[in-house]
Amino acid sequence: MNKLPMIFVGVLITFASSWLGLVVYPFLALGHMQPAPDEDTGGYFPPTTTGLAVAGQRVYAANGCIYCHSQQVRPAPLSTDIAKGLGPRRTVARDYLRVQPAFLGTMRTGPDLTNIGVRQEEANWHHRHLYDPRSVTEWSIMPSFRFLYKLQLIQGQPSDDAVKGLTGPLAPPAGYEVVPTDDAKALVAYLLSLKRNYPLPEAPLPPAKK
């Protein structure tokens, strides 16, 4: 008469199979992956995320960049990501070894950021863009992240950190300057660190670009 154990067991077992396959397996197989040695320089790929960029991941997460920006390049026959210039090669599991968490993303309301550090290498560009996206790209729908910046009166000399070349309606009035907070500096350091343009054994760079 008592069907409880049977239902209990059945319910748990069907679920356990996927738990093993989709959780335990990647945990074991991907969890212990090592960076690939780079024979030319003696370093490792992917390079370690260091210094401010580590803190930048936290700012990236806190402000939900992931909801509009992916960080993955899909392989060529399946998609046109590479032809679109998102990166020289597909991204693979090893690319995400050093990041925490892995911001793979599910939306491209904005452009993919897998290689944003390659496309835009200048910190000041990122600060201008975060402070007022539409002053850089007129048609952008990215929100302004000016809450990560301080508008302050210039005391004598302009500050070294001040964002240069700001234009448009949010530009600081005369005698004022816009200075990034620690969060903004960390976020930009993280964005500049996003360069998945190194070769990996399982995902070499295409020969034409070498």
Added chain:
Amino acid sequence: MKPQSLLSSINPANEPDALASYERAEIDASTRGPVLLFFGSAVFWLLVGSVLGLLAAWKMTHPGLLDSLGFLTFGRIRPAHLNAVIYGWASSAGIGTGLWLMARLCRVPLMHSKLLVSAAVFWNLGVLVGVLGILAGDSRSIEWLEFPGYATPILFVAYACIGIWAVIMFRYRKPGHVYVSQWYLLAAFLWFPWMYATANILLVWQPIQGSAQGAVNWWFAHNVLGLWFVPIGLASAYYMIPKVIGRPIHSYYLAILGFWSLAVFYSWNGMHHLIGGPIPAWMISASVVASVMMFIPVVTVAINHHMTMRGHFDALQWSPTLRFTVFGAMAYTIVSLQGISMAIPSLNTLTHFTDYTIGHAHFGLYGFFSMMMFGAMYYIVPRLVGWEWPSATMIRWHFWLVASGVLLMVGALTIGGILQGLAQYDPTVSFRSSLDYATPFRWLRGISGFLLLAGHLVFATLFVQMLLKVGRRKEGPALFAAPADHKPEAAV
């Protein structure tokens, strides 16, 4: 356990009608406290979630809207909206419905209601802390698991109480066949803590390395839908549709087949969110195959509900419960078939990173699950408070506002998403075009948000009126099938 001894002394085969209704009213009344608490908090979070979602929608077309404050930035409002509706609204409504159904189907009064009341309090506390944490800038940015690490243990404590209760309830059920809704409910109550604990341990508390996170993330996020909301929604449909029209379900065989095939295939589905992504190819292939196999449980449910309803579609005119439930059942079929098509890699490559996915998610969680929950609440609440819904007109307004709202939203996002996807696929088209194509449809989506919010305000008003017993007691079969000397209140 006084009620239990009373009930167990009655032989159901010989009891007069009055005793059957007395027994049922007694069981309904025993669930009143916890179920109304879960329903009330669900309605509260529905309103909070609607406002957050509406704001996020309009930020897509007006990026300058309220952008000077960090806690109102799109990247915080959006996860706050998602978590408020998933854990605050949908889960609370689902738990409330599940408790009531479980008590009715086990034919025993609800036991340990203090356990459940404290579970409801903890659950709401956890959601509140989590949503505020996201707005304050502590979001983890792991989709569906954005709640900061300090909020999830509270939810887990709350959940443990509920899961333990469900098993106890099932253990003490009256002898007889186990109805298919009970299978679904028991399964959901057992699956959820497992996946929630796994995901939180591996992603939030002790994060694992690299892109294995993506696999765990989507295994969880897809299963929340398929192995938590879907079973609760279907459990409700399998009870409400036959009960309201007074006709047993068409095929019990199909119902059992549907349950087991869902259990086997659904939990493997999640990796189709990562097609082309950096995880082992076999995992994605397995997910694509399992996703296509979902055809079996989906079609069995669709056939079963359609055949049960056949010849009774006029009932949609006179039953609010049925109207919402049948809308939800139809949406379940369509959204599941759509989901299967989206798992096919050549289509997925177009829709993957676009608004199309957002439309699909809303169709599932709103068109299917939320509508199911509205239907269930229209049936359950009068039986708990001993009062009829105060206004048929307002119920109709609620239905048409939310039905047109969700259809407009899904339609707009689907078309906009396809155009956006085509632009993103063609290497000769600039990125800007993908925005320009989607923008008019995002306006429509913003408008649909107002329709939904208006519908929710109507429903919240009705719900509060029920709690306050506004208006006069009305006649009708919904509540007063019980003989006059055995009113539901008499059983308290």
Added chain:
Amino acid sequence: MTAGLVLIIGGLVFLSGSAVLAFCWAIRDGQFRNLSAAPLTIFDKDEPVGLPTDRFPSRK
């Protein structure tokens, strides 16, 4: 990697085997017998088959 494969394949064999056993037990237990009576369990003497149980409030 190999340890993972062994675990997953072994686990799958073990778990699907147990699922089949549980399913057979359910058949023996009679859970799938008399499927025509099972859907009737949600009806009562006072709410029998054929009695609608929900209506818009203002209508008789």
